[in-house]
Amino acid sequence: MPRSCMARAPRVGYAATVMTQTLTLRRPDDWHLHLRDGAMMRAVLPETARDFARAIIMPNLVPPVVTSGDAAAYRDRILAALPAGAEFAPLMTLYLTEQTDPADVVQAHADGLIAAVKLYPAGATTNSASGVRDMDKVQPVFDAMAEAGVPLCVHGEVTDPAIDIFDREAVFIDRVLDPIRRRTPGLRVIMEHITTSDACAYVRESDGSLGATITTHHLLINRNHILVGGIKPHFYCLPVAKRETHREALVALATSGFPYVFLGTDSAPHTQANKECACGCAGIFSAPVTMPWLAQVFDEAGALDKLEAFTSLNGPAFYGMSANEGRLTLEKAPPTGGPQQIETPDGPVIVFDPGISLTWRVRGAENGTG
Numbered sequence: 001m002p003r004s005c006m007a008r009a010p011r012v013g014y015a016a017t018v019m020t021q022t023l024t025l026r027r028p029d030d031w032h033l034h035l036r037d038g039a040m041m042r043a044v045l046p047e048t049a050r051d052f053a054r055a056i057i058m059p060n061l062v063p064p065v066v067t068s069g070d071a072a073a074y075r076d077r078i079l080a081a082l083p084a085g086a087e088f089a090p091l092m093t094l095y096l097t098e099q100t101d102p103a104d105v106v107q108a109h110a111d112g113l114i115a116a117v118k119l120y121p122a123g124a125t126t127n128s129a130s131g132v133r134d135m136d137k138v139q140p141v142f143d144a145m146a147e148a149g150v151p152l153c154v155h156g157e158v159t160d161p162a163i164d165i166f167d168r169e170a171v172f173i174d175r176v177l178d179p180i181r182r183r184t185p186g187l188r189v190i191m192e193h194i195t196t197s198d199a200c201a202y203v204r205e206s207d208g209s210l211g212a213t214i215t216t217h218h219l220l221i222n223r224n225h226i227l228v229g230g231i232k233p234h235f236y237c238l239p240v241a242k243r244e245t246h247r248e249a250l251v252a253l254a255t256s257g258f259p260y261v262f263l264g265t266d267s268a269p270h271t272q273a274n275k276e277c278a279c280g281c282a283g284i285f286s287a288p289v290t291m292p293w294l295a296q297v298f299d300e301a302g303a304l305d306k307l308e309a310f311t312s313l314n315g316p317a318f319y320g321m322s323a324n325e326g327r328l329t330l331e332k333a334p335p336t337g338g339p340q341q342i343e344t345p346d347g348p349v350i351v352f353d354p355g356i357s358l359t360w361r362v363r364g365a366e367n368g369t370g
Contacts, residue, residue, distance in 0.1 A: 023295065023304055027326035027365055028311035030055040030290075031319075032153070032192050032213050032264025034283065035078060035090075037061050042081045043344035044269045047287040049088035051365055053324040056091045056153070056264070059118055064095035064130050068108035075113070087326070087367035091115035091319075093153060097130055098137040102144035109150045115319060116151040116190070117141070121159050121176070131155075135176065142180060146187040151319060153190045156199065157239055166223070169239055170198040177202075181210070190318070193218065193266045195239045197249035204253070206260045211318040213264025214254050216290045219297050220354040222247045233275045234350050237266070238282040254310055255303035262315035265290050271347035286352040289338040293352075295330045295360035329363040336361075 033048060033055040035041045048055055057078065059065035065074050071092040078090045092114045094105060100117075108114040119138075120131035132138055145152060157168040158175060181189060191199055191212040203212040217237065222244045226235045235241065253261055267290070268283030275281055286293070291311070298307040316323045335357030341348040 021299075021304075022329060022331040022363065023307070024327050024329045025308040026312040027051075027053040027324040027328045027367075028263065028291065029053055029315050029324065030265050030267070030287075031190070031262055031315045032056055032058065032215070032266045033287070034058045034060075034266070034268040036269060037074070037077065039345040040269060040349075041078065043342060044267075044285070044287065044349065045078065045081050045088075046083050046086070047342065048267070049082055049086040051291050051328060051362055053087065053326060053367075054089045054091055054321075056093060056115060059093045059095035060120065064097075065093070066095050066097055066100065066130070068094070068104050068111075068113055070094075071108060071114055093118045095120065095130065096132060096138060096141065096152075098132060098134065100138065100141050102141045105141060105150060106144050106148045109148060114150075116153045117145060119152060119154045121155065121157065121172075135180065139183065142184045142187055146184050149188065149320075151188045151190060153192050156191050156194065165240055166242055169194070169196050173198060173202050188318075190264075192264055193239060194250070195242050196246045200249045200253045203260060204258065208260065211260040211262065211314075213262055213266075213315075214250050215264060215266045215284075216286045216293050217241070217266075217284045217352055217354070218247065219251055219254060220247075220293060220356070225354070233280040234284065234352070236275075236280060236282055237268070237284045240282075251297060251301060255298055255301040255306050257303075257306045257309055259309070259314055260318060261310070262318065263290075263294070263311045264315075269344075269349045271344065272341070272350050273347050275350065284352050285342075285349050288342065288351050289353075289358070291328065291330060291362050292338065292358055292360040293354070296356075296358065299360070326366040328365040330360050331363045332359055333361045335359050 030052045065071050075092050093116045096117050096119045122131035122133045156172045158172045163171050189210050193215050194212045195218050221241050223241050265286050267287040269285045270281040270283050298304050339351050341350050
């Protein structure tokens with residue numbers, strides 16, 4: 001890739017703190033993660049398992065994970081690929097389709113096989129062609145989930161081509177999400193990877209049945225990072241990063257201690273070749289550097305005391321799980337960049353780098369899941 005396209009992104013207003021500091025948290029969880037499958041999964045899984053105790057695993061494989069049998073088989077492949085000595089629990093999800101069997105969903109959740117069901121509007125993101133086009137056709141699934149206490153994770157964007165890509169999240173809330181919640185009292189919903197002040201305002205009204213995840217990268221970049229000085233394909237993701245005012249709203253919510261918002265990295269590996277091409281894939285690979293970058297964001301906001309809630313406490317509480325017993329320690333370090341890439345059998349995967357000197361690092365993690 002030409003160096004002009006790999007240049008560091010514009011700064012977004014962070015200033016380094018000079019005092020030496022360490023911070024120990026309960027071991028964090030990732031409530032939105034793409035591991036892919038096969039050789040790619042085996043290459044990227046250690047990057048998550050090193051720091052995180054659990055992760056909600058996205059089901060948008062090819063073919064997708066649509067039944068309890070699919071979920072069990074995928075979980076077994078993940079566990080078989082874990083590095084020796086790693087203590088990591090994959091929390092499986094089912095991909096909602098218009099043919100999903102409500103009984104299969106309820107039983108899979110009761111058996112502890114799945115933690116949630118994932119709603120992709122058809123065509124919204126990577127491998128979402130099998131997603132839902134007519135919400136009325138999946139209402140019986142929503143009703144069964146509400147009765148059984150099965151959480152629904154949503155990719156919150158409409159796919160109407162008449163709607164501008166920067167407006168798709170706000171329109172989704174009005175047209176799709178709010179009507180689903182009104183029709184289905186008791187349904188627990190997680191708005192995943194929110195990107196707008198509209199979504200921040202909506203989740204702040206939660207009565208406890210609505211939660212939201214925020215990614216590492218949406219706390220650090222805005223749409224200028226993608227477009228200023230040349231197109232930066234490694235900053236392209238879906239939902240796409242928005243204006244700086246929206247990024248600021250996300251930081252304010254994440255660092256506020258609000259109990260219904262928590263970390264979901266949406267770390268999504270694609271090879272460098274599949275990002276740097278005429279039709280580059282959407283996705284940012286942040287798993288190796290998420291915890292240092294989050295410490296930096298919270299440090300700059302004067303909210304290091306809120307980091308544990310965001311990464312380690314709020315998510316388990318929303319999903320009805322215990323917080324992890326293990327610990328993870330971060331420390332201030334001389335400013336550096338993060339790792340540039342990891343190698344996979346399919347080719348290198350570029351690691352998220354927002355173009356700011358990184359002043360935190362992970363000292364180490366102790367095992368112990370919830």
